[in-house]
Amino acid sequence: MAGDRLSRAFAALADPTRRDLVGRLAVADATVNELAAPYDISVQAVSKHLKVLEDAGLVTRSRDAQRRPCHLQADVLDLMTAWIERYRRETEERYQRLDAVLASLDSDSDPAATEAAHEDGAAS
Amino acid sequence: MAGDRLSRAFAALADPTRRDLVGRLAVADATVNELAAPYDISVQAVSKHLKVLEDAGLVTRSRDAQRRPCHLQADVLDLMTAWIERYRRETEERYQRLDAVLASLDSDSDPAATEAAHEDGAAS
DNA sequence: CGTCTAACCAACCAATCGGTTGAATACGAG
């Protein structure tokens, strides 16, 4: 239980080889040997990478004789963007609030607006 | 030079503590001690986490006397979503292409459409 | 000056990671 789903997903994509694998699987499903061909690391290493991606829920595997075709699973990607976008949006909103305060301070011909901004800050 | 910008960013967010730090920094800037308070790990450990986030470009630090307030930098988050969304979109498009083929096969009253789909696949 | 606080650097430790090699499993073909 070292990490939750999100931790495993981010950790999985932290490796360039694994990101490349995801990029190629986005185009088409493929077997381990096919995926391993372009890299100059052993097939076992690629198999390990795929296991990491599988444990992260990014990849599923089916059975076709002795082949194990890999298939990209997109929903975890959605989970990741959801997490990231939430906080990106929050910082953005914080910027806009700051801009509003600065604008009201700049043209301090309207002391009521400035005071409202202060109240807003204190309320949080 | 173990990893590029993207690798460092994903690796940084692979840790739950670091994700929590990002979540809190999205709300407001904070100093190391303020950030460390809620966790039951040492301040040094939190400082290390912040250094990881800083190396990943997710956090910048300014100077205020002996304080080092941390500030969330949103552009790397954009870079990550850009990467993720690219491949999520690609898989989605692949699904739609497959659906189109299946639909044309189902009602095979239109052999031209089926053949077009085959040509599309061979063209890649 | 000395002292307190905020933060960092350095050394260390157990655990994990990315890679290797070698052996084992699973399956199709002859």
Added chain:
DNA sequence: CTCGTATTCAACCGATTGGTTGGTTAGACG
């Protein structure tokens, strides 16, 4: 049954990680 192919398992290695503790720098304050 035997052979070849595809894949995984197991053990090992060097590097990194997340955490600790102890000492050090930087700056505010008496």
